[in-house]
Amino acid sequence: MNAEAEKLKQARDEFVSQWGALGTQWGINRTMAQIHALLMTAPQAMTTDEVMEDLEISRGNAHTNLKELVAWGLIRVVVKKGERREYFEAEKDVWSIFTIVARERKRREIEPALAILNKCADESREIETPDGKAFHEQMRALEEFVGFASKMSDRISSMKHGFAVQLATKLLS
Amino acid sequence: MNAEAEKLKQARDEFVSQWGALGTQWGINRTMAQIHALLMTAPQAMTTDEVMEDLEISRGNAHTNLKELVAWGLIRVVVKKGERREYFEAEKDVWSIFTIVARERKRREIEPALAILNKCADESREIETPDGKAFHEQMRALEEFVGFASKMSDRISSMKHGFAVQLATKLLS
DNA sequence: CGATATTTTCAGAATTTCCTGAAAAATCGG
DNA sequence: CCGATTTTTCAGGAAATTCTGAAAATATCG
Numbered sequence: 001m002n003a004e005a006e007k008l009k010q011a012r013d014e015f016v017s018q019w020g021a022l023g024t025q026w027g028i029n030r031t032m033a034q035i036h037a038l039l040m041t042a043p044q045a046m047t048t049d050e051v052m053e054d055l056e057i058s059r060g061n062a063h064t065n066l067k068e069l070v071a072w073g074l075i076r077v078v079v080k081k082g083e084r085r086e087y088f089e090a091e092k093d094v095w096s097i098f099t100i101v102a103r104e105r106k107r108r109e110i111e112p113a114l115a116i117l118n119k120c121a122d123e124s125r126e127i128e129t130p131d132g133k134a135f136h137e138q139m140r141a142l143e144e145f146v147g148f149a150s151k152m153s154d155r156i157s158s159m160k161h162g163f164a165v166q167l168a169t170k171l172l173s
Numbered sequence: 174m175n176a177e178a179e180k181l182k183q184a185r186d187e188f189v190s191q192w193g194a195l196g197t198q199w200g201i202n203r204t205m206a207q208i209h210a211l212l213m214t215a216p217q218a219m220t221t222d223e224v225m226e227d228l229e230i231s232r233g234n235a236h237t238n239l240k241e242l243v244a245w246g247l248i249r250v251v252v253k254k255g256e257r258r259e260y261f262e263a264e265k266d267v268w269s270i271f272t273i274v275a276r277e278r279k280r281r282e283i284e285p286a287l288a289i290l291n292k293c294a295d296e297s298r299e300i301e302t303p304d305g306k307a308f309h310e311q312m313r314a315l316e317e318f319v320g321f322a323s324k325m326s327d328r329i330s331s332m333k334h335g336f337a338v339q340l341a342t343k344l345l346s
Numbered sequence: 347c348g349a350t351a352t353t354t355t356c357a358g359a360a361t362t363t364c365c366t367g368a369a370a371a372a373t374c375g376g
Numbered sequence: 377c378c379g380a381t382t383t384t385t386c387a388g389g390a391a392a393t394t395c396t397g398a399a400a401a402t403a404t405c406g
Contacts, residue, residue: 011296018289058396094318123184145267
């Protein structure tokens with residue numbers, strides 16, 4: 001019956017490793033993605049040392065990225081009775097994961113863009129040359145679109161899972 | 174009347190520089206984002222040399238990133254009659270830009286993820302231990318969700334601009 | 347307290363990504 | 377073809393990011 005455990009270990013290792021590689025494409029570092037993958041598929045909460053050993057990384061690296069994941073809200077600290085050290089466990093619900101990631105991406109990608117577009121649209125509002133008008137119009141169009149995207153993101157993130165699925169299904173039908 | 178041109182130049186420079194900085198957050202390199210910003214706000218198509226001079230970058234850098242933007246479809250090569258060298262101009266329509274970026278992100282972020290989840294869900298399908306079942310179920314849930322996202326992305330990207338706005342407006346109302 | 351376990355920080359090393367500049371290749375008109 | 381112009385490639389350097397390992401800080405227990 002240990003062949004099963006072996007198969008599981010292999011599948012999980014592959015998931016962790018590949019998910020880590022993907023993280024790079026994704027703008028988060030490899031270790032963070034790997035830890036996330038590891039904890040998402042962990043039967044129980046894990047300690048820093050277990051994570052270190054499993055991924056063969058340094059304590060500093062494990063610590064920094066665990067805390068970063070906690071800051072994102074993708075994992076939680078768990079304290080066990082009579083135990084001194086911290087355990088970590090991942091949020092496993094896919095809809096929760098999605099909304100957390102969407103919120104963070106909005107904060108890091110959409111909001112700064114909106115700020116820039118706002119400022120540039122503003123600074124060019126009164127320029128009367130043809131080129132100036134064209135520039136202003138381009139800024140305004142981008143601003144409007146990104147603002148739309150921002151609001152959509154909020155709207156969808158705040159939906160209940162069920163409602164979002166319903167909407168999506170309707171859209172895909 | 175040259176104060177106006179000065180103001181425009183300043184606003185545009187700021188846009189280019191800030192958009193470049195944002196590109197980094199975004200997983201594309203600074204130069205590529207800067208060139209894109211520059212061309213999006215250019216009154217006319219520009220040559221490689223003009224881009225080099227404007228952004229103060231090397232020929233190799235300018236060339237590589239111009240070609241990369243062409244590969245994405247965010248800019249086009251323009252040939253002028255009686256002129257030997259290539260000019261570049263950007264796609265300026267925001268909806269087109271959005272669909273191009275969405276398509277590329279799907280290709281680079283969603284599809285590889287789906288492939289991994291598929292494989293891992295498959296490899297764990299027959300494991301009968303409780304941990305194995307939990308792992309499989311997590312892979313399956315993620316796969317389903319990401320698959321959904323992928324289809325949604327296609328659907329929205331293939332919409333006409335007007336229809337998408339209509340839908341969005343309804344959603345935001 | 348003092349001893350011990352655990353977490354946090356961070357300087358410097360390792361790695362990855364990006365850019366330069368120059369040489370090579372391709373293109374074109376005459 | 378030849379010479380001139382333009383595009384492309386790429387080795388090596390520069391810059392940015394990530395990781396290690398060890399020391400410092402903090403927490404906990406008797």
